[in-house]
Amino acid sequence: CITRHYTFNIVSHNVTRLCHTKSIISVNGRFPGPRLIAREGDRVVVKVANHVANNVTFHWHGVRQISSGWADGPVYITQCPIQTGQTYTYNFTITGQRGTLFWHAHISWLRATLYGPLIILPKRNESYPFKKPYKEVPILFGEWWNADPEAVIAQALQTGAGPNVSDAYTINGLPGPLYNCSSKDTFKLNVKPGKTYMLRLINAAMNDELFFSIANHTLTIVEADAVYTKPFKTRLVLITPGQTTNVLLQTKPYYPNANFLMTAVPYFTGLGTFDNSTVAGILKYEHPPNQSSNTKKKLFKPTPPPVNATAFVANFTQKFRSLGSAKFPANVPQKVDKRFLFTIGLGSNPCPNNTTCQGPNGSKFSASINNISFVLPTTALLQSYFFGKASGVYTTDFPTNPLNPFNYTGTPPNNTVVSNGTRAVVLPFNASVELVLQDTSILGAESHPLHLHGFNFFIVGQGFGNYDSNNDPANFNLVDPVERNTVGVPSGGWVALRFQADNPGVWFMHCHFDVHTSWGLRMAWIVLDGSLPNQKLPPPPSDLPQC
Numbered sequence: 001c002i003t004r005h006y007t008f009n010i011v012s013h014n015v016t017r018l019c020h021t022k023s024i025i026s027v028n029g030r031f032p033g034p035r036l037i038a039r040e041g042d043r044v045v046v047k048v049a050n051h052v053a054n055n056v057t058f059h060w061h062g063v064r065q066i067s068s069g070w071a072d073g074p075v076y077i078t079q080c081p082i083q084t085g086q087t088y089t090y091n092f093t094i095t096g097q098r099g100t101l102f103w104h105a106h107i108s109w110l111r112a113t114l115y116g117p118l119i120i121l122p123k124r125n126e127s128y129p130f131k132k133p134y135k136e137v138p139i140l141f142g143e144w145w146n147a148d149p150e151a152v153i154a155q156a157l158q159t160g161a162g163p164n165v166s167d168a169y170t171i172n173g174l175p176g177p178l179y180n181c182s183s184k185d186t187f188k189l190n191v192k193p194g195k196t197y198m199l200r201l202i203n204a205a206m207n208d209e210l211f212f213s214i215a216n217h218t219l220t221i222v223e224a225d226a227v228y229t230k231p232f233k234t235r236l237v238l239i240t241p242g243q244t245t246n247v248l249l250q251t252k253p254y255y256p257n258a259n260f261l262m263t264a265v266p267y268f269t270g271l272g273t274f275d276n277s278t279v280a281g282i283l284k285y286e287h288p289p290n291q292s293s294n295t296k297k298k299l300f301k302p303t304p305p306p307v308n309a310t311a312f313v314a315n316f317t318q319k320f321r322s323l324g325s326a327k328f329p330a331n332v333p334q335k336v337d338k339r340f341l342f343t344i345g346l347g348s349n350p351c352p353n354n355t356t357c358q359g360p361n362g363s364k365f366s367a368s369i370n371n372i373s374f375v376l377p378t379t380a381l382l383q384s385y386f387f388g389k390a391s392g393v394y395t396t397d398f399p400t401n402p403l404n405p406f407n408y409t410g411t412p413p414n415n416t417v418v419s420n421g422t423r424a425v426v427l428p429f430n431a432s433v434e435l436v437l438q439d440t441s442i443l444g445a446e447s448h449p450l451h452l453h454g455f456n457f458f459i460v461g462q463g464f465g466n467y468d469s470n471n472d473p474a475n476f477n478l479v480d481p482v483e484r485n486t487v488g489v490p491s492g493g494w495v496a497l498r499f500q501a502d503n504p505g506v507w508f509m510h511c512h513f514d515v516h517t518s519w520g521l522r523m524a525w526i527v528l529d530g531s532l533p534n535q536k537l538p539p540p541p542s543d544l545p546q547c
């Protein structure tokens with residue numbers, strides 16, 4: 001194992017998309033940001049130097065951060081922001097993980113431009129549990145605003161309304177030919193016939209689940225969130241923000257006289273249509289040796305997602321199973337120490353006196369877990385916890401169950417006002433946790449990609465309607481459920497997760513739709529130290545930013 005050193009200089013950088021030039025905040029003047037590559041077992045050291053006016057922090061999304069919680073990065077959860085002119089060095093070891101993850105800024109909406117792939121190769125001398133691909137290609141989905149995304153969310157929070165939607169989706173930062181003034185900004189994947197390519201799909205979009213497909217080609221899923229899965233074939237991949245998936249693309253055995261669009265269509269707004277809210281890239285086969293390069297080629301487009309997308313998604317997500325081999329077993333907790341039922345959904349906050357708000361019924365949009373809309377403190381929870389200074393910063397009474405049970409997927413209750421607070425759940429070291437996430441239909445059912453920091457969880461069950469604690473557990477899969485760090489909680493339904501709280505620290509959990517996180521759909525778990533020395537969180541690094 002070796003140490004991989006990276007330097008992130010945070011600088012402004014001019015970028016033109018959709019015929020619109022603007023200054024963005026970037027890592028090293030690159031958009032999307034640089035690729036981080038490591039092998040399982042390596043140490044990764046990233047020195048961040050902030051040269052812009054905004055505060056920043058970085059998160060290594062999906063990295064377990066075993067005994068390195070100080071490097072996790074969500075602002076005011078594990079660290080104070082890196083202010084203008086300051087530096088902070090993130091230092092962590094990749095333990096027991098291999099596959100595709102990503103990194104992104106974890107403060108306000110800065111991840112709109114600060115994100116990039118984090119690729120974990122197997123240990124030297126170890127191979128994939130599938131045939132070695134001829135080539136590997138990261139495919140990052142993102143969103144582009146002609147406006148400044150920081151202004152977009154600031155305005156939304158001020159008025160209480162929903163934020164303006166982005167102007168384009170992107171593949172590797174490029175909107176592609178279906179948008180106006182964008183065809184030269186198209187991601188092109190040049191391939192040879194008869195080869196296997198591995199696409200490392202990363203949904204770094206801010207607020208949308210996406211359907212990805214390539215015209216006339218089938219994809220084989222082999223990994224999710226840096227955990228191998230049982231391989232399965234599909235024409236269409238649903239990927240939520242925060243999820244990563246490796247797929248194998250087998251190219252045709254011959255040179256087709258055609259090019260093929262690869263598209264990502266949002267789950268909600270683009271259903272059944274093929275409109276200009278679709279990002280497209282082009283799969284191009286090399287020129288056959290005997291053909292001139294200006295031979296006109298036909299362009300194939302993917303079939304749009306099915307009209308009944310919800311049924312497709314439920315079926316598709318059930319196909320993900322842990323590989324569960326002798327070398328890569330699925331270590332599903334078989335017994336449960338702590339059970340939680342969390343309702344997640346939207347709600348509202350009253351409009352402050354003497355102002356007008358543009359949210360539901362003149363209120364402000366809000367979002368909550370068990371009716372608590374989580375307020376970020378002004379100092380970091382992990383520091384407060386570690387130094388025994390909880391008082392005035394957070395409380396440990398986050399509700400383990402809904403405060404007022406109601407028919408979550410039926411007619412919503414009249415009172416949708418949520419309460420605000422900075423509350424956490426405390427877990428003993430190594431507790432085995434079962435967590436049911438129940439979507440509520442308050443202000444409209446919507447699916448939520450829930451992301452847990454510091455752990456992978458097993459998705460042992462999912463269903464529509466209200467979770468039934470008497471009957472649903474009988475159908476849980478405790479043998480080979482998929483292991484991930486981000487789960488799409490279905491609109492009008494629930495998922496059941498299990499994880500082992502074997503990582504001491506403070507761990508954020510939130511909706512990976514940034515607008516929902518901003519509205520408060522977030523909370524924190526505190527995992528206490530164990531009794532052995534390697535079960536304790538070490539003290540913070542000396543350059544940890546202070547508030």
Ligand code: C2O
Pocket residue numbers: 059061074104106242451453508510512
């Ligand atoms: Cu990718 Cu807390 O986030």
